[in-house]
Amino acid sequence: MVLFDTLSKRFLSTYGSNWTITPNFKRLEEKCVVFDNFYSGSLPCMPARREMHTGRYNFLHRGWGPLEPFDFSAIEELNQAGIYTHLVTDHSHYFEDGGATYHNRYDTWEGFRGQEGDRWVPRICSEPSLNKNLLNKQGMSAVQHYANRSRITSEEEMPSVRTINAGLEFLDHYKEEDNWFLQIECFDPHEPFYVPEKYREMYHNGASEDAYNWPAYRPVDNTVTCDKLDDLKKEYAALITMCDHHLGRILDFMDENKMWDDTMLIVNTDHGFLLGERGFMGKNYMPMYDEIVHIPFYIHDPRYVRRTGRRNALAQTIDIAPTLLEYFDVNIEDYQMDGTSLKPVIENDNKIHENILFGIHGSHINIYNGKYMLMKSPEKENQPLVSYTLMPTNIRGFYEKNTLEQGIMIKGNRFTNGIPCVKYPDKTYINPMQFGDLLFDLEADPMQENPLSDKAVMQEMCVKLKKEMEKVEAPEEEFIRVGLVK
Structure with a gap:
């Protein structure tokens, strides 16, 4: 499973974008079923991940938080069934109070530091280099991000790239083995939209130091011009193009090693984002409009003849856990999940949810x-x-x-x-x-x-x-x- 954070479907060529550069997301159509009506359930980041483990809605009972001691975790269930599970991620919320129980459900995990406001590089706020107001964002996370960037001086050092590299290393070691689940999880393209110049140049020329690349979560007002919003969308698109490039490396590996014959692939996200649409920037204080909750989802299941094409049936994040368990022949009848396996949708586009x-x-x-x-x-x-x-x-x-x-x-x-x-x-x-x-x-x-x-x-x-x-x-x-x- 290749999970990107804050990946908006309207920026992907698969879903109709004619200006963003996403050839590898488009390439997924050659091997995967593409879902046209896949939706988030609980938002934002960690509530969505709780659903991926439990197959249950989170948002009605609590907000942002870790897996609970009473929770059923599909990852733990895979472990107990003899399926080896490994997580590689640069998503720093896993290692904070509000998420600290997820990564320990996997047999092994690797974490890479430095995204957004990850409390990583020591910083003293009086340092002049940390007082620059260049990121259009106030608060400690902005100061921390600028400190983190002092150790990220090339694309190869970016946490998401290191995450992809670790995932490819796992695949190279274990491609001939059976019964494993690998989760490659990248924080990108979550804001700030910090991206190497070679990707920015595909969309516009301009100094990156004053780029409008980290929108505050607030309504659009008269301080945010149409030109600034246009620049913001280009910065986001550039980061998606970087994600697309590294996704292509995973697809290349699967091609070269004929993994499509016996390996399921899921490419997904937790939610989208508003970049000025409807007069809002962000994802959490406004109504959950289509741009936020209607998300991209791709799946390749080698068991079926119909492995490609579009599917219209309603599906959600809560369906991922039962899908994984069904794929590995783990009995799910004893667990009252809100989700259900995607198998009927993949096979025949059959309805699995009335609501x-x-x-x-x-x-x-x-x-x-x-x-x-x-x-x-x-x-x-x-x-x-x-x-x-x-x-x-x-x-x-x-x-x-x-x-x-x-x-x-x-x-x-x-x-x-x-x-x-x-x-x-x-x-x-x-x-x-x-x-x-x-x-x-x-x-x-x-x-x-x-x-x-x-x-x-x-x-x-x-x-x-x-x-x-x-x-x-x-x-x-x-x-x-x-x-x-x-």
Whole structure:
């Protein structure tokens, strides 16, 4: 599995882009099934990875956090079935408080330092070299990133390139072996869009030192001109082209070693990104529009005659875990996953989901059935909001003391696999109420430009949403928060 972070499908030639340079993503069409309706479930980074392990939605029960002691992990299940698992990654969130239990599920792992605000290179903020305001981004992560760059002076030293190299080294050693799973996970093309000049020159000429390559998560205002947004998209495209180049090295290796005959390949991402579209930059505080949640997905399964072509059936990140387990003949009937194997879609484009859910904890709760998409807003104060966890951590720290003091031990349920856990009151920086409920007909309005005000359809989708939330045993507080009292 080759996993890129923040890879937007609208920047890939496979999905219709006519200006970005992505020949190797396009090349995947020759060997892979391409999914046209693949969606994120829980966002952003670590909630998505929890879904990849558990096959269950994360966002209804808690926000960003590690795998829980009560979680089922498909990776651990593969280990127990005799499948060797190895992770190579430069995604620094794995090694912070909010993600520190994922990489240890693999038999072995390799990590490469230096991406974004990875607390790696020692820095003293008074150093002049760290006070340059060149990255269009405020805060410690920007200062840290600039310090990290002092040790990254060539493409070969970039963490994502070192990650790809480590993955290729594993493949070279074990290409003749059976029963292994390799996850090559690159933080790129996540922002900042820091990329060698040779890729930037494919899109524009200009000094990289003052490039607009790290957008703050905020609405677009009059300080961000159309020219700046155009430059920002080019910087992002240049980084995607670098990812494409190194993806090509993996495809070359598979060609040269005839690995397509007996090796599954998945190429995927966790979510997309808004670069000025709809007046927003970012991925987390606005409604989860198509540009964010509708993501690219490629899979090559050597067992089937129909190994290429497009598939239209709805699928999601929650389907990855059961797909891996089914591929390795690991029994999945005993595990109540929200996802299901992609096998019926790959074989015959058969429907596996009537409805899918997606969202960010504390924001809209969203449902899509292939035609209508409802983004259900909280009512009034976005409360009550709770977290179910035995791991009370955020991205880089623990829950605040006053939150810990209010924790209540509750009985085990489906989400906790029967294990008692603690329910904590939660809060969020997100203000979804400013957008209200949003309803779209994506068949008639795929760009989501014309929200519907059809009361009958709204009622129908609310009924479906409540039913799906009940199916996954969402906390009672979530029903109250969005006005769907249980």
